[in-house]
Amino acid sequence: MNIEKIVKNIENHLELVIPKHPFAEVYKYGVLPPGKAFRPQLVTAIYNDFSKQRDLSFLDNSKTPVNYLASAVEIHHAYTLLHDDLPSMDDDDERRGKASTHIKYNEWKALLAGDGLQTASFALLSKFNGKNLSLMLKFFSWALGPKGLIQGQYLDLSEEMTNGIDELILTHQYKTARLIQTSILLGFWANEEERSSKDFYRISKELFRLGHCVGVVFQLLDDLTELVDDELTQHELAVNPWLTSNSDKCFNEILIDLEKIESIIKKENLVTTKAVLSNYFGKIESLLTSGEDNIVKHSKIDLVPVISLLNRINR
Amino acid sequence: MNIEKIVKNIENHLELVIPKHPFAEVYKYGVLPPGKAFRPQLVTAIYNDFSKQRDLSFLDNSKTPVNYLASAVEIHHAYTLLHDDLPSMDDDDERRGKASTHIKYNEWKALLAGDGLQTASFALLSKFNGKNLSLMLKFFSWALGPKGLIQGQYLDLSEEMTNGIDELILTHQYKTARLIQTSILLGFWANEEERSSKDFYRISKELFRLGHCVGVVFQLLDDLTELVDDELTQHELAVNPWLTSNSDKCFNEILIDLEKIESIIKKENLVTTKAVLSNYFGKIESLLTSGEDNIVKHSKIDLVPVISLLNRINR
Numbered sequence: 001m002n003i004e005k006i007v008k009n010i011e012n013h014l015e016l017v018i019p020k021h022p023f024a025e026v027y028k029y030g031v032l033p034p035g036k037a038f039r040p041q042l043v044t045a046i047y048n049d050f051s052k053q054r055d056l057s058f059l060d061n062s063k064t065p066v067n068y069l070a071s072a073v074e075i076h077h078a079y080t081l082l083h084d085d086l087p088s089m090d091d092d093d094e095r096r097g098k099a100s101t102h103i104k105y106n107e108w109k110a111l112l113a114g115d116g117l118q119t120a121s122f123a124l125l126s127k128f129n130g131k132n133l134s135l136m137l138k139f140f141s142w143a144l145g146p147k148g149l150i151q152g153q154y155l156d157l158s159e160e161m162t163n164g165i166d167e168l169i170l171t172h173q174y175k176t177a178r179l180i181q182t183s184i185l186l187g188f189w190a191n192e193e194e195r196s197s198k199d200f201y202r203i204s205k206e207l208f209r210l211g212h213c214v215g216v217v218f219q220l221l222d223d224l225t226e227l228v229d230d231e232l233t234q235h236e237l238a239v240n241p242w243l244t245s246n247s248d249k250c251f252n253e254i255l256i257d258l259e260k261i262e263s264i265i266k267k268e269n270l271v272t273t274k275a276v277l278s279n280y281f282g283k284i285e286s287l288l289t290s291g292e293d294n295i296v297k298h299s300k301i302d303l304v305p306v307i308s309l310l311n312r313i314n315r
Numbered sequence: 316m317n318i319e320k321i322v323k324n325i326e327n328h329l330e331l332v333i334p335k336h337p338f339a340e341v342y343k344y345g346v347l348p349p350g351k352a353f354r355p356q357l358v359t360a361i362y363n364d365f366s367k368q369r370d371l372s373f374l375d376n377s378k379t380p381v382n383y384l385a386s387a388v389e390i391h392h393a394y395t396l397l398h399d400d401l402p403s404m405d406d407d408d409e410r411r412g413k414a415s416t417h418i419k420y421n422e423w424k425a426l427l428a429g430d431g432l433q434t435a436s437f438a439l440l441s442k443f444n445g446k447n448l449s450l451m452l453k454f455f456s457w458a459l460g461p462k463g464l465i466q467g468q469y470l471d472l473s474e475e476m477t478n479g480i481d482e483l484i485l486t487h488q489y490k491t492a493r494l495i496q497t498s499i500l501l502g503f504w505a506n507e508e509e510r511s512s513k514d515f516y517r518i519s520k521e522l523f524r525l526g527h528c529v530g531v532v533f534q535l536l537d538d539l540t541e542l543v544d545d546e547l548t549q550h551e552l553a554v555n556p557w558l559t560s561n562s563d564k565c566f567n568e569i570l571i572d573l574e575k576i577e578s579i580i581k582k583e584n585l586v587t588t589k590a591v592l593s594n595y596f597g598k599i600e601s602l603l604t605s606g607e608d609n610i611v612k613h614s615k616i617d618l619v620p621v622i623s624l625l626n627r628i629n630r
Contacts, residue, residue, distance in 0.1 A: 134448055137437065
């Protein structure tokens with residue numbers, strides 16, 4: 001499966017649709033390059049897995065509707081990062097190895113560009129003209145709104161997240177998994193084939209669950225890879241769940257979620273999605289392996305079982 | 316025409332749909348009471364003017380689809396105010412006679428609540444299930460996005476707005492008129508009656524122009540009523556267009572726009588919309604009359620011709 005081709009397609013489309021007014025440079029700086037582009041990869045992969053051809057041939061047409069959905073989720077993601085980094089939120093000076101947008105430009109530009117990117121994500125969604133647009137808009141605005149992603153940000157910033165493992169998982173569910181569920185469901189719903197409503201409902205529910213598991217695992221692994229940094233701030237050391245008495249529970253949560261992911265992938269024969277996830281887990285594995293010394297320095301986590309878990313999906 | 320009934324209906328619906336998670340109090344504080352509720356009044360009025368009954372009878376049903384559209388524009392408006400007042404933007408400690416949301420709560424809560432309200436405005440839009448939803452989403456996200464409202468904010472914050480009268484009108488067009496155009500067009504499009512596509516297109520274009528004129532007049536009058544305050548900051552004195560050599564041009568712009576507004580109202584027989592505008596102009600007139608001494612203190616504007624202009628719409 002050609003992951004590089006999928007990512008290149010996403011980057012090209014983002015270049016094309018990124019807002020040009022009123023400050024093209026600020027938007028571009030905040031969106032490109034798109035990091036792992038994990039969410040738009042999922043849109044594309046799931047779409048392909050439920051399409052008739054299943055051969056990624058739609059990638060050759062830049063106007064293919066699913067591209068707008070992939071860009072919509074990535075641009076929505078970018079808005080959350082711009083706002084997250086602001087001084088009154090996480091106050092981060094760096095993002096993806098470069099200065100945060102408000103450091104490079106200024107605060108009001110990062111704030112306003114973030115607002116514009118959120119609105120732009122809905123404009124991109126509106127370019128999908130198919131019969132499921134109304135359903136997509138309902139899910140998108142629910143999952144990323146006050147009852148979803150915003151609630152996750154709230155749990156994080158109010159520090160309720162650090163009250164225990166349940167609050168942590170809940171935060172990851174809202175803050176991370178909702179956007180991943182959106183990516184997966186949009187990819188599925190972009191297929192306009194005839195489908196009995198019973199099947200449509202059943203698969204949607206199953207993919208909702210898949211997105212939940214992928215999102216929570218994604219965030220727990222992200223927390224873990226944070227430990228490969230040589231230097232961590234007091235705050236980072238204090239809130240990382242892998243450095244608390246909950247590290248076993250984090251491991252168990254990953255185990256349970258991966259089992260569920262495997263079972264859904266197998267049942268629905270999600271070949272492309274499996275390739276995207278394997279590629280992602282492979283990258284996490286190299287990161288963890290190369291940074292093992294620092295991880296051991298910060299914690300007592302045994303990496304062997306974690307790495308063997310990451311390999312499950314490749315079997 | 317019962318304006319009070321329209322406003323009461325809007326307030327009731329806002330109470331009903333305002334987000335309850337994760338911090339109901341912050342959202343409520345930022346949205347209610349909704350100031351003049353001018354934009355949702357326009358949604359309701361235009362909807363009524365193009366409906367079959369034209370008797371506001373739909374107000375008695377809280378689930379009437381147009382209510383969701385009225386709430387969507389007001390909640391979108393509220394998000395822009397929450398962000399506008401933040402220290403890195405306009406840095407305003409007060410809004411509608413009470414402490415700004417970030418003063419009452421804190422900065423990250425005002426920022427995050429603003430983000431949530433923007434997403435919620437799209438969720439409300441999605442509750443309109445009619446055949447024009449896709450068109451509404453396209454216009455809404457265009458008019459309020461990077462090429463619209465966001466560009467207006469940019470012109471204001473970058474101070475390009477103060478370069479001259481053209482830049483001022485352009486800023487008002489983007490920052491104020493786009494949301495008013497959205498309100499008017501959503502109200503029209505919410506009517507699902509059969510209408511020839513030629514008529515649909517012609518009326519949409521005309522209402523787009525109406526919204527432009529109403530928006531620019533609204534903002535120029537807002538600038539003027541600012542002068543009824545006894546004390547103005549140096550900044551307020553420096554940027555108010557009525558205190559520059561452009562005050563004649565502001566007056567002429569209002570004159571031209573009001574003529575256009577009158578002509579469209581007459582042509583399309585917009586009785587409810589006329590009542591909403593008259594009511595609004597009446598309030599501006601009392602404000603200006605009661606604050607005349609301060610206006611004279613700050614400027615040399617002759618109020619008589621302005622007030623006679625405001626009365627035009629009542630003839």
